[in-house]
Amino acid sequence: MTTTKHVVATIEEVPPGQHKKVHVKGRDxxxxxLNGEFYALGDKCPHEAGSLCTGKVVGLAISKEPGDYxxxxxxxxxxxxxxxxxxDIRTGQSYCDPQKTRVRMYESHVENGDELxxxxxxxxxxxxxxDQQYVVIEL
Amino acid sequence: MDxxxxxxxxxxxxxxxxxxxxxxxxxxxxxITTRAIDGLDLNTYPPKTPLYARKDWRPEKAKAxxxxxxxxxxxxxxxxxxxxxxxxxxxxxxxxxxxxxxALCSAVNxxxxxxxxxxxxxxxxxxxxxxxxxxxxxxxxEKRAGDxxxxxxxxxxxxxxxxxxRQFWPIYRAAxxxxxxxxxxxxxxxxxxxxxxxxxxxxxxxxSAQAQSFQGQLLSLIYEGVFVKFPALKVVLIESGVTWLxxxxxxxxxxxxxxxxxxxxxxxxPSQFVRDHIRLTTQPFDAxxxxxxxxxxxxxxxxxxxxxxxxxYPHWQFDGDxxxxxxxxxxxxxxxxxxxxxxxxxxxRELAQ
Amino acid sequence: MNVxxxxxxxxxxxQRxxxxxxxxxxxxxxxxxxxxxxxxxxxxxxxxxxxFHRQPFVQGDIYPRAAPYLSRRDAMPPNGGPPxxxxxxxxxxLLDLHNIEVGVLQVLGGGTHQxxxxxxxxxxxxxxxxxxxxxxxxxxxxxxxxxxxxxxxEAAVAEIRKxxxxxxxxxxxxxxxxxxxxxxxxxWPIYEAAVEFDLSLGIHTGxxxxxxxxxxxxxxxxxAEQHHLINVCQQNVLSSMVMEGVFEQFPTxxxxxxxxxxxxxxxxxxxxxxxxxxxRSEVPRLTRPPxxxxxxxxxxxxxxxxxxxxxERLREICDLVxxxxxxxxxxYPHWDFDDPxxxxxxxxxxxxxxxIFNRNARQAYNxx
Numbered sequence: 001m002t003t004t005k006h007v008v009a010t011i012e013e014v015p016p017g018q019h020k021k022v023h024v025k026g027r028d029x030x031x032x033x034l035n036g037e038f039y040a041l042g043d044k045c046p047h048e049a050g051s052l053c054t055g056k057v058v059g060l061a062i063s064k065e066p067g068d069y070x071x072x073x074x075x076x077x078x079x080x081x082x083x084x085x086x087x088d089i090r091t092g093q094s095y096c097d098p099q100k101t102r103v104r105m106y107e108s109h110v111e112n113g114d115e116l117x118x119x120x121x122x123x124x125x126x127x128x129x130x131d132q133q134y135v136v137i138e139l
Numbered sequence: 140m141d142x143x144x145x146x147x148x149x150x151x152x153x154x155x156x157x158x159x160x161x162x163x164x165x166x167x168x169x170x171i172t173t174r175a176i177d178g179l180d181l182n183t184y185p186p187k188t189p190l191y192a193r194k195d196w197r198p199e200k201a202k203a204x205x206x207x208x209x210x211x212x213x214x215x216x217x218x219x220x221x222x223x224x225x226x227x228x229x230x231x232x233x234x235x236x237x238x239x240x241x242a243l244c245s246a247v248n249x250x251x252x253x254x255x256x257x258x259x260x261x262x263x264x265x266x267x268x269x270x271x272x273x274x275x276x277x278x279x280x281e282k283r284a285g286d287x288x289x290x291x292x293x294x295x296x297x298x299x300x301x302x303x304x305r306q307f308w309p310i311y312r313a314a315x316x317x318x319x320x321x322x323x324x325x326x327x328x329x330x331x332x333x334x335x336x337x338x339x340x341x342x343x344x345x346x347s348a349q350a351q352s353f354q355g356q357l358l359s360l361i362y363e364g365v366f367v368k369f370p371a372l373k374v375v376l377i378e379s380g381v382t383w384l385x386x387x388x389x390x391x392x393x394x395x396x397x398x399x400x401x402x403x404x405x406x407x408x409p410s411q412f413v414r415d416h417i418r419l420t421t422q423p424f425d426a427x428x429x430x431x432x433x434x435x436x437x438x439x440x441x442x443x444x445x446x447x448x449x450x451x452y453p454h455w456q457f458d459g460d461x462x463x464x465x466x467x468x469x470x471x472x473x474x475x476x477x478x479x480x481x482x483x484x485x486x487x488r489e490l491a492q
Numbered sequence: 493m494n495v496x497x498x499x500x501x502x503x504x505x506x507q508r509x510x511x512x513x514x515x516x517x518x519x520x521x522x523x524x525x526x527x528x529x530x531x532x533x534x535x536x537x538x539x540x541x542x543x544f545h546r547q548p549f550v551q552g553d554i555y556p557r558a559a560p561y562l563s564r565r566d567a568m569p570p571n572g573g574p575p576x577x578x579x580x581x582x583x584x585x586l587l588d589l590h591n592i593e594v595g596v597l598q599v600l601g602g603g604t605h606q607x608x609x610x611x612x613x614x615x616x617x618x619x620x621x622x623x624x625x626x627x628x629x630x631x632x633x634x635x636x637x638x639x640x641x642x643x644x645x646e647a648a649v650a651e652i653r654k655x656x657x658x659x660x661x662x663x664x665x666x667x668x669x670x671x672x673x674x675x676x677x678x679x680w681p682i683y684e685a686a687v688e689f690d691l692s693l694g695i696h697t698g699x700x701x702x703x704x705x706x707x708x709x710x711x712x713x714x715x716a717e718q719h720h721l722i723n724v725c726q727q728n729v730l731s732s733m734v735m736e737g738v739f740e741q742f743p744t745x746x747x748x749x750x751x752x753x754x755x756x757x758x759x760x761x762x763x764x765x766x767x768x769x770x771x772r773s774e775v776p777r778l779t780r781p782p783x784x785x786x787x788x789x790x791x792x793x794x795x796x797x798x799x800x801x802x803x804e805r806l807r808e809i810c811d812l813v814x815x816x817x818x819x820x821x822x823x824y825p826h827w828d829f830d831d832p833x834x835x836x837x838x839x840x841x842x843x844x845x846x847x848i849f850n851r852n853a854r855q856a857y858n859x860x
Contacts, residue, residue: 079566178551
């Protein structure tokens with residue numbers, strides 16, 4: 001299967017800790033920036049299709065024993081806006097059911113405009129300039 | 140020692156939950172924002188009701204008594220106390236999740252230190268504890284006991300179980316060890332109907348019923364043997380009303396004589412435990428506005444050591460500047476305003492010297 | 493996941509069908525909006541004392557909920573106001589999107605459990621006028637629920653008499669947490685009025701009766717517990733109505749148990765039947781086994797559908813509850829909303845779809 005490079009955002013558009021909904025080949029994709037690393041998840045929750053982009057980004061609450069509370073990996077999970085299911089932004093896996101329930105992940109990376117300019121790529125909503133950095137989803 | 144009066148009950152108010160955020164862990168901060176946890180004012184004290192704040196103490200926009208400036212101009216500079224004890228009445232103690240309750244209580248205590256105690260040397264405070272979960276409550280007492288500006292441990296009269304029950308004894312043990320009286324303040328955590336016959340319709344009944352709640356709790360403390368077990372413990376009934384007490388002790392003594400064998404550890408009449416261990420704040424007093432009646436009731440208390448002066452600022456218990464009930468002699472006023480508080484709160488004594 | 497793919501297919505059918513949604517929550521844009529409809533003599537009371545419930549906090553929930561406004565995070569109307577306050581946005585996000593043919597409004601809170609029952613009755617009255625003025629007159633798909641103070645049956649009946657003739661109201665909105673078990677006779681005047689006006693009784697979860705959620709046990713610590721226990725409460729409601737003889741007294745009464753689950757119904761029914769065989773002498777008023785009354789008088793809304801761990805098991809439970817007893821509900825805009833396309837994890841036959849998404853609700857509410 002061949003894939004195409006889709007330029008979906010400049011890196012400034014999605015600063016660390018933020019996310020953005022983008023559209024590639026008719027699909028809604030939630031693009032997250034975790035401390036400079038970009039992750040592209042299908043926007044639909046696998047449960048009842050809530051839009052993950054409207055969910056709250058949270059840390060992971062864990063505990064050693066009843067009454068112990070720890071918040072780890074701050075900002076690395078997204079809670080579905082509907083039923084609150086938590087998904088690991090790095091893997092798309094559901095915290096409660098990591099084997100069977102996961103959000104589709106798309107390959108994404110950052111490319112310099114001058115590299116991209118060599119093509120081929122698809123950039124539907126803006127022009128690619130050589131002195132910018134872009135987030136690219138391959139699909 | 141010559142010191143000014145001690146106001147044993149003033150109420151700085153938590154303006155909104157978010158002021159507590161700096162004092163909460165990242166886990167609880169995220170819970171509070173994710174779930175929009177807010178609105179924890181107690182139904183025993185709805186901020187808009189007339190009782191919550193005297194008209195002249197009610198700022199236009201802010202919640203009454205929610206800033207130090209308000210407290211200074213309206214109460215401290217007016218009643219000129221040597222000390223004033225801040226009793227924060229807030230829903231932190233009523234939250235059903237014991238851990239969240241503990242986290243919020245601890246945050247309230249941090250907030251009292253930072254926003255009040257550190258800013259005005261006249262202020263002292265009660266330690267707010269998640270008393271329905273005594274183990275967590277003891278943790279909070281231990282955490283605060285080293286700061287002697289905390290002068291008592293505060294519980295609410297509306298508890299999950301009667302306060303004399305042994306499950307609460309770790310709280311009393313810790314308080315006694317640290318020289319901290321237990322203050323029981325009016326306030327319901329609503330685990331149960333506020334009256335023996337159910338939930339009354341009106342706020343006026345709810346507030347009035349606090350006095351009946353105090354009577355049940357006092358009886359529990361006595362009969363369960365709390366004062367036998369913890370002989371150095373003092374309990375201050377705060378905002379309980381006063382005038383119900385003579386009838387209460389009379390009935391209690393009468394019953395004890397008949398039924399003493401059921402509670403053989405009580406080596407004295409209930410009234411004696413009351414005189415030795417119980418103190419009450421003077422607002423509200425719940426008597427007509429004539430000095431003769433007030434004096435008569437005080438006579439019936441059989442003790443001039445039990446009453447502690449309190450303005451109950453900003454609650455609307457009296458008008459004008461005279462926070463003491465009428466008819467009290469200068470000599471008794473001095474006891475109520477100075478001697479009794481100092482005798483009750485060891486930590487005020489040490490700091491006053 | 494296979495399951496979701498199949499769910500999606502079954503739902504397209506449901507969409508073509510025209511869905512009846514039995515649980516939609518409209519709210520006021522701001523609490524002050526109530527004044528427009530509230531008798532002026534209560535305005536000062538609203539400002540000064542406000543709501544007074546059997547719970548510790550003036551405003552906060554007994555158990556802090558899962559999400560702001562108890563709602564889906566994507567349900568904030570773009571033009572302001574809380575989720576559920578904007579009809580235009582509700583159309584876009586629910587009514588039009590899911591091809592809702594009939595949507596039954598369930599107004600929560602308000603006057604139902606005010607401790608001051610006169611104030612409660614005034615609020616209910618205001619809420620009913622508000623439903624007429626701002627909702628059911630503006631979208632003919634919407635139907636109202638008559639809001640009542642169930643602890644003040646005289647006022648409740650007066651309110652039912654006022655709005656009962658208006659066919660756009662299809663049920664009486666009751667709350668599961670009554671002061672006494674729902675079958676007690678103090679509530680019978682309400683049931684009598686329901687029968688008289690051919691209104692079903694919608695018993696929704698929530699409320700403040702001051703009783704502890706763990707039956708006979710006390711107050712749990714967590715919202716996770718309380719949120720589950722609403723189903724347990726609904727079992728208490730149903731048991732009381734059956735055993736007190738409500739359905740003998742009112743043989744045409746229709747009851748819709750809203751948002752309280754349904755997968756528990758078979759186990760409860762078996763238990764009640766079994767006990768009735770041994771103890772019927774104590775409740776001689778009952779002439780039939782409890783299961784008979786339940787099958788005849790009770791409907792269940794579906795949301796939130798417990799998936800039972802597998803599509804096959806969920807299907808079995810539906811078999812046991814009865815395909816004619818289940819009515820789809822979305823609970824829009826609340827956080828545990830069910831999307832009609834995905835709520836059921838197994839493939840529904842055309843007749844099953846018709847039943848759950850449309851026909852059963854027509855019968856439960858006697859919709860023409």
